[in-house]
Amino acid sequence: MLRDRILRDDMFRDTISKIKKVILIVVLIISVFLYVCRPFFHGFFMRCYTNPAFLLAFVALGAGIMIRLFSDRFKWTIVVGAIFFVALLVGSMFVAEGKRVEIYKDISSNIIEIDTFPESTSIRLMPYQIARNNMTNNLTLEQFRLGKLDFVILDGEMWWNAALIPDGTWIHYRMKPYGAMFINACETETEIIKIKQDLEVAEGIGISDNIYWRLYKDIDYWSDYSDPFYIPYDNNTKIMTVVSKIDYKLDSWTFVPLRKPVFGGVVLIDGEGNMKYVSPEKIDEEPILHGQQVFPEAIARLYGESFAYKRGVWNAWIAHKDQTELNDVPGEGNFMPYLIMVQDENGEPIPMWFMALEPYGTTYGLKKVLLVDAIDGTVYSWSKGENEQSVGAVKSIEHAKSTDTFRNVNWADFRLIEPIPIFKEGTMYWKLTMTRYTQTGITNIVLIEASNPENVIVFKDGAEFQQFLTEGATDTVKMSMDQLLHEIDVLLQKIKDLPSDAKSPILVELEEKLERLLSLLEES
Structure with missing residues (x-):
């Protein structure tokens, strides 16, 4: 009986030895495969590289598996499992937050x-x-x-x-x-x-x-x-x-x-x-x-x-004291930062990454503007004054929709998209694009003054918008008003040219109101 037991122990040891050899061969094959095909696994390895706590979790997991396979020390498996869990928790919860804390420390002393x-x-x-x-x-x-x-x-x-x-x-x-x-x-x-x-x-x-x-x-x-x-x-x-x-x-x-x-x-x-x-x-x-x-x-x-x-x-x-957050416009596929072009001190165009920072929570006012030089990464910061009003990107769309110009627009057919900042003579505007839901063309260009959101300017095309940029708001608005007066006058003339018996009571009333409106607009 003792001899049989010794035989069984020898066979068990031989089996374990063979298993170890097989495992080593498998590990070697896997290692060669991972090296040759390493680009396939770049995402996983970079996660471990950039987040050492995440790497520790997988080291602990591997150690736990090895202990479980080659040792009867079950309690050590539990300990290693606990380390794996805690490390993964720390890695997933704290590293991303800590990274942003340290990034702010790095850039804060160099912000202009x-x-x-x-x-x-x-x-x-x-x-x-x-x-x-x-x-x-x-x-x-x-x-x-x-x-x-x-x-x-x-x-x-x-x-x-x-x-x-x-x-x-x-x-x-x-x-x-x-x-x-x-x-x-x-x-x-x-x-x-x-x-x-x-x-x-x-x-x-x-x-x-x-x-x-x-x-x-x-x-x-x-x-x-x-x-x-x-x-x-x-x-x-x-x-x-x-x-x-x-x-x-x-x-x-x-x-x-x-x-x-x-x-x-x-x-x-x-x-x-x-x-x-x-x-x-x-x-x-x-x-x-x-x-x-x-x-x-x-x-x-x-x-x-x-x-x-x-x-x-x-x-x-x-606590959320004096906290800002980066709010992307819901439903937009293009997220901040936005790439814009501004003039440097020599009047040369340079690219900048733009971000609008809003107060934490459900408020959507503009609290801070960040401009990051898209060539060398220099950070510029503009902060809103304590008593100043300024709307952010999200609310700029709502202000545009509420203007009288768009009161009859069916927003099931049209969209206002991509609020992009424009800086003109020290004033910041949000530029919106009005387009149909097919998004294949530009219907109107809309400007909203960030510090005075009631000031909404609507342009019918790029030429009119470019005129605003070169000549200012007064000439552009005058041009738009002249166009409006002309269109009302043409419509009124068409109604007047209709035979009297062809005019319904509604058309007669419309003719009177258009004449009154035209008179008021010409006086103003």
């Missing part, structure tokens, strides 16, 4: 306070969805579709741009992008440029020629990258792809380790797939990047969100 707004220039008139719909409607290539839209600065003006990527599962792996499309965002009329060039490394293709696969393998795995935008060059015959790089700096908040995002430079990719990394210090030396918005939008938004934590997490969660 401004009393007046810089003058707007090259104002974007075509909203995101209208631009996308117009580009799609003008696309006649059956095997291609639009990639992600972004901005590029061409001759001081903003242009929406997108790659033309293969459309379909099979050709996603077999074909290269056709090129890119560009549409002028500073015009109300559709002005489109299409450039044909095969892009060897690009978005929207698989697998090893995908832009992110190559960036993770050839540039830096432990970084994130922005959405690409495209710069035409060589007389619009070639395309340069530009991607901003986001690095991470190790820091800690109280006892929690974390990594904060920092601007890590730019990667340039030509049509042949050649990549060139440009550090933040060397960007000015690249002519093709002159005046481009290379500072990452994601970091600019974190700057805006961090202002809610300037008094710490306790205030952000509980």
